[in-house]
Amino acid sequence: MGNSSLIRFACLATLFSLASCAAPAGPPSDPGTGGSSTGGTTGTAGTSVAGTTGSAGSTAGTTGTAGSTSGTAGRGGTTGSAGSTAGTTGTAGSTAGTTGTAGRGGTTGTAGTGGTAAGGTGGSAPVVDCKGQALAKVGDMTATSKAYLNMGDMRMINNRWGSDELGCAGTTQKVYINSDKTFGWDFNRPVCGGAKAKPDYPEVEFGVAPFGATSSLLTTPSCSTTSLLPKQIKDITIASVKVDTFQITLQKPTVWNIDFEMWLSQRNPVSDANPGVVAEIIVFWGWENGRWACDKSGTVTAGTNTYTLCHQSDDWSTGHWKFYQFNVQGGPLQSFSGTVDVLALTNWVVNTYGLSKDLWVTRLEVGSEIDDSTQGSVKMKNLTFNINGTAKSVELQ
Numbered sequence: 001m002g003n004s005s006l007i008r009f010a011c012l013a014t015l016f017s018l019a020s021c022a023a024p025a026g027p028p029s030d031p032g033t034g035g036s037s038t039g040g041t042t043g044t045a046g047t048s049v050a051g052t053t054g055s056a057g058s059t060a061g062t063t064g065t066a067g068s069t070s071g072t073a074g075r076g077g078t079t080g081s082a083g084s085t086a087g088t089t090g091t092a093g094s095t096a097g098t099t100g101t102a103g104r105g106g107t108t109g110t111a112g113t114g115g116t117a118a119g120g121t122g123g124s125a126p127v128v129d130c131k132g133q134a135l136a137k138v139g140d141m142t143a144t145s146k147a148y149l150n151m152g153d154m155r156m157i158n159n160r161w162g163s164d165e166l167g168c169a170g171t172t173q174k175v176y177i178n179s180d181k182t183f184g185w186d187f188n189r190p191v192c193g194g195a196k197a198k199p200d201y202p203e204v205e206f207g208v209a210p211f212g213a214t215s216s217l218l219t220t221p222s223c224s225t226t227s228l229l230p231k232q233i234k235d236i237t238i239a240s241v242k243v244d245t246f247q248i249t250l251q252k253p254t255v256w257n258i259d260f261e262m263w264l265s266q267r268n269p270v271s272d273a274n275p276g277v278v279a280e281i282i283v284f285w286g287w288e289n290g291r292w293a294c295d296k297s298g299t300v301t302a303g304t305n306t307y308t309l310c311h312q313s314d315d316w317s318t319g320h321w322k323f324y325q326f327n328v329q330g331g332p333l334q335s336f337s338g339t340v341d342v343l344a345l346t347n348w349v350v351n352t353y354g355l356s357k358d359l360w361v362t363r364l365e366v367g368s369e370i371d372d373s374t375q376g377s378v379k380m381k382n383l384t385f386n387i388n389g390t391a392k393s394v395e396l397q
Contacts, residue, residue: 152395
């Protein structure tokens with residue numbers, strides 16, 4: 001949602017929407033030196049150090065006499081081949097094998113170049129996101145505005161843009177990973193003068209904001225959290241988010257909601273600095289009881305729940321984009337578990353309001369909008385986003 005909510009809320013004064021150690025090979029031209037006899041130099045025997053064992057010639061040459069001294073094994077070499085004229089390659093002994101003999105005039109076997117030693121398994125490099133930030137782990141927390149925790153293909157953002165815009169220094173808010181790997185945020189916002197127009201929005205983001213890399217509306221990094229988004233509607237066959245126990249607890253339940261939302265743009269905001277925001281689509285699962293009256297109608301079943309259109313505007317945020325707000329039937333709720341069929345919701349809006357399927361779905365979000373005199377916390381067990389059959393859940397160290 002980001003700073004977009006600033007504009008969105010300002011336009012609806014009464015509406016709140018919120019490898020090892022490989023040893024060196026033997027010399028390439030004379031890996032095993034034979035004895036002093038005239039029978040030719042011997043084939044090379046491997047050793048059992050790190051690489052595969054060298055092999056000795058198993059059959060003597062027809063005319064050569066074996067040297068009295070065995071050749072020097074290529075260290076860590078692969079099987080040495082016997083003389084090309086008489087001797088054939090011997091099989092490896094259990095340790096080094098006996099020395100094979102080469103026929104007179106035969107070319108001595110060449111040394112193996114050395115097998116790759118079986119080193120120990122190294123530790124894997126940390127998984128980092130497009131900004132170089134490593135995966136979050138149990139106990140991680142940030143109270144810094146706009147900072148985030150990397151959760152794999154998504155990021156949890158301490159988005160307190162409304163308080164920042166209003167200069168409300170009294171707001172405290174943080175996002176964190178609990179010891180049981182649940183995650184969420186705490187918030188305590190005093191009277192800041194928001195008037196339901198400038199909320200804070202701690203959230204989990206999957207994808208990228210629709211505004212473009214140079215936009216002043218950005219509250220999150222301009223690179224996508226995932227390779228699965230952005231994607232044009234016409235190229236999406238499956239899009240959903242599964243929510244496992246999204247629970248909000250409120251000490252001061254004055255102005256709040258818990259929601260899912262998505263954004264559409266004309267072009268890909270990763271590659272276009274001015275992608276043209278087209279629409280914001282949001283569904284409320286929970287909201288303060290003294291909410292405003294809905295002024296639109298229409299229902300859509302999208303996943304495990306049915307949603308009723310509450311408000312729609314083609315001139316949201318003074319003409320910046322279109323706006324569609326739905327409420328879950330049976331709400332408001334303070335705990336939600338279920339699946340949102342994002343594609344069903346998108347197609348309903350596209351078909352009902354004549355939007356193009358060439359538009360780009362840029363990101364999906366799960367969060368809570370918090371305004372004045374509101375205190376509480378949110379906890380979730382897991383989120384799973386699915387695009388075209390590829391599912392991504394929360395990932396931690």
